[in-house]
Amino acid sequence: MSLFYFLTFVALLSALGVVFAKNPMHSVLFLVLTFFAISGHYLLLNAQFLAAVNIIVYAGAIMVLFLFVVMFLNLNADTEPNKSALAKVAGAIAGGLLLLVLIAALRNVNPTGADLNTFDSQIGMVNRLGLVLYQQYLLPFELASVLFLVAMVGSVMLGKREVGERHF
Numbered sequence: 001m002s003l004f005y006f007l008t009f010v011a012l013l014s015a016l017g018v019v020f021a022k023n024p025m026h027s028v029l030f031l032v033l034t035f036f037a038i039s040g041h042y043l044l045l046n047a048q049f050l051a052a053v054n055i056i057v058y059a060g061a062i063m064v065l066f067l068f069v070v071m072f073l074n075l076n077a078d079t080e081p082n083k084s085a086l087a088k089v090a091g092a093i094a095g096g097l098l099l100l101v102l103i104a105a106l107r108n109v110n111p112t113g114a115d116l117n118t119f120d121s122q123i124g125m126v127n128r129l130g131l132v133l134y135q136q137y138l139l140p141f142e143l144a145s146v147l148f149l150v151a152m153v154g155s156v157m158l159g160k161r162e163v164g165e166r167h168f
Contacts, residue, residue: 004044011037024070028063035059049126 014037017030035058042051133141 004041007037007040007044011041025067028066028070031066032059032063035063049129 011034014030014033018027018034021027021030035054039051039054039059042048042054
């Protein structure tokens with residue numbers, strides 16, 4: 001139980017680091033730490049495959065893309081003008097309204113513990129996950145793959161230079 005609290009503390013602290021870091025590179029590194037803490041939670045839930053996929057896909061591939069975008073856009077340059085007081089007030093109001101909506105949505109939730117009498121140790125394993133993914137959720141899985149393919153083709157087309165275009 002203490003490992004759960006430690007991982008929760010690390011995940012929350014690093015998530016706050018993502019939001020409040022001034023340097024975008026530090027924000028990306030805090031996000032990697034958050035992914036590792038979430039993978040630790042997956043391990044505690046006996047979902048070893050999801051923990052491995054979370055580390056390989058999110059902490060590996062997706063974070064490389066984030067770092068590429070940060071370096072490509074040069075977000076370290078201090079070119080952002082000072083935000084007006086109206087924008088800060090609007091952001092605070094929007095955040096407060098989101099908090100109120102979350103509280104209203106979760107006020108009647110009664111969390112329950114796992115029933116140890118019907119516990120199945122194979123729940124987080126690869127074969128069970130594959131059966132559920134490819135039997136019950138085949139259409140959403142295929143639609144997500146088509147969406148990723150379209151996004152990849154779109155990013156290649158946006159990054160492709162025209163024949164006569166030159167950048168100095």
